[in-house]
Amino acid sequence: MLKPILLVEDNPRDLELTLLALERSQLANEVIVLRDGVEALDYLLRRNAYAQRDSSNPAVLLLDLKLPRVNGLEVLKQVRDTPALCSIPTVMLTSSREEPDLLRAYELGVNAYVVKPVEFKDFVTAIAELGVFWAVLNEPPPGSLRLNRRDNH
Secondary structure, eight states, X not given: OOOOEEEEOOOHHHHHHHHHHHHHTTOOSOEEEEOSHHHHHHHHTXXXXXXXXXXXXXXXXXXXXXXXXXXXHHHHHHHHHSTTTTTSOEEEEXXXXXXXXXXXXXHTTOSEEEEOOSSHHHHHHHHHHHHHIIIIIOOOOHHHHHHHHHHTO
């Protein structure tokens, strides 16, 4: 069973473009879309509306920086501080070129920080390559594989 890609994005235009780019990359992974940081944490921590979801983690977390309610850096911090979540590959996908945002994301343990390209073609290429790398090519830590195999039986 393929793990889903978790996309946390509040901007409707960026969301539409990201979904189109992932579709064009022909990944078979389901894409789960969440619109703010609180919803993302509820999903990841399996609480509130997501309390009954299966216990496997996403293949990759594509996380916008500027989210309503709880921003992407706060979500990243909670993910990295939670043992069951800390090995999820996390990509900050943002329009921010602010050096403090970039530095903070890496301090918190982001795997990649991608500034959203303005040109549609460049954006599609970047997202497709990210999706293929993290969902198909990347080898997760051995412990996460064992946990997920056990959870799926």
